[in-house]
Amino acid sequence: MILMNIEGNNRVQTPVQKLNKFLGNELYVKREDLYPYSFGGNKVRKAIIFFDDLIKKEFDCVITYGSSSSNHCRIIANLAAAKGIPCHIISPLQSNYLTFNTKIIKMFDAILSYCQISEVKATIDRKIEELKFKGYKPYFIQGGGHGDIGTQAYVNVYNEIVEYELNNEFNFDYIFHATGTGTTQAGLVCGKLLKGDTREIVGISIARKNPHGGNVVLESVNSYFKSLSKKPVTIDEINFADDFVLNGYGSYNKQILQSIKDVLTYDGVPLDTTYTGKAFWGMKEYIKKNQIKDKKILFIHTGGTPLFFDKLGDLTDDE
Numbered sequence: 001m002i003l004m005n006i007e008g009n010n011r012v013q014t015p016v017q018k019l020n021k022f023l024g025n026e027l028y029v030k031r032e033d034l035y036p037y038s039f040g041g042n043k044v045r046k047a048i049i050f051f052d053d054l055i056k057k058e059f060d061c062v063i064t065y066g067s068s069s070s071n072h073c074r075i076i077a078n079l080a081a082a083k084g085i086p087c088h089i090i091s092p093l094q095s096n097y098l099t100f101n102t103k104i105i106k107m108f109d110a111i112l113s114y115c116q117i118s119e120v121k122a123t124i125d126r127k128i129e130e131l132k133f134k135g136y137k138p139y140f141i142q143g144g145g146h147g148d149i150g151t152q153a154y155v156n157v158y159n160e161i162v163e164y165e166l167n168n169e170f171n172f173d174y175i176f177h178a179t180g181t182g183t184t185q186a187g188l189v190c191g192k193l194l195k196g197d198t199r200e201i202v203g204i205s206i207a208r209k210n211p212h213g214g215n216v217v218l219e220s221v222n223s224y225f226k227s228l229s230k231k232p233v234t235i236d237e238i239n240f241a242d243d244f245v246l247n248g249y250g251s252y253n254k255q256i257l258q259s260i261k262d263v264l265t266y267d268g269v270p271l272d273t274t275y276t277g278k279a280f281w282g283m284k285e286y287i288k289k290n291q292i293k294d295k296k297i298l299f300i301h302t303g304g305t306p307l308f309f310d311k312l313g314d315l316t317d318d319e
């Protein structure tokens with residue numbers, strides 16, 4: 001029922017907000033974090049389509065994986081609880097620390113299994129077999145909502161951006177966002193190519209380096225295109241900026257903390273250190289380095305609100 005209300009009528013449009021003067025450009029933020037389900041974010045956009053598929057095909061439990069800070073796992077656990085079906089989450093031991101997302105996931109009674117990072121795939125396979133043996137029909141969702149369905153979610157968002165532009169009679173020259181598994185970026189790039197648009201979509205990597213990071217986005221784009229019987233594209237279509245990953249997933253610096261403080265102070269928009277704050281800082285550096293001026297820029301706020309509170313202590317001076 002909840003799913004029907006949210007996506008069934010396909011009319012949820014997240015707001016676009018103009019920020020204060022920005023390095024000689026106009027900056028707008030698409031507030032995907034305000035998507036009205038479970039603290040919003042790009043993982044809801046993907047999860048809702050996965051759950052539509054699960055329900056249509058009559059699966060009766062769900063299995064996925066992610067770290068303890070995972071926004072994806074929070075949303076999947078929430079949707080599963082709402083639907084009254086068991087939710088199994090495989091989590092790497094290495095990232096097993098307590099976050100607000102972990103607490104929320106536990107509140108939904110999701111069943112967590114921890115394993116070594118090298119054992120994730122084997123653990124998932126074993127869990128799926130075990131569930132089948134018990135008579136369940138398990139629905140598997142890749143970490144982060146990766147796959148053609150996840151890509152579809154951001155093709156839809158790209159189209160929503162185009163609709164916003166038509167209604168407001170201007171176009172964005174650039175779209176920036178945090179990129180992780182690359183599914184969000186793949187969806188936006190597919191949406192752009194399907195419309196024949198030429199603007200730049202810049203994924204600011206929060207963890208992966210090239211060539212791997214960009215290649216994963218490319219594979220997602222071409223997998224989606226294949227499902228539409230379209231010709232594959234080349235890596236030239238993918239702008240995967242890996243200059244801002246620092247020491248990898250979850251790492252951040254003083255400038256990121258300062259960006260988060262500034263954006264919250266002057267525009268009232270919360271960002272986090274792992275995804276959106278890191279990408280926002282990366283975007284500013286990218287704009288300076290490439291001397292981008294007098295452009296209209298859209299930053300997609302991909303969500304992760306609970307992560308803001310995990311690092312609140314680091315944002316105050318008396319840490």
Ligand SMILES: *Cc1c(COP(=O)(O)O)cnc(C)c1O
Nearest residue numbers: 180181182183184275302303304
């Ligand atoms: C997962 C996530 C991303 C990255 O999205 P991908 O589709 O995996 O690239 C960005 N921002 C937030 C807040 C996320 O939770």
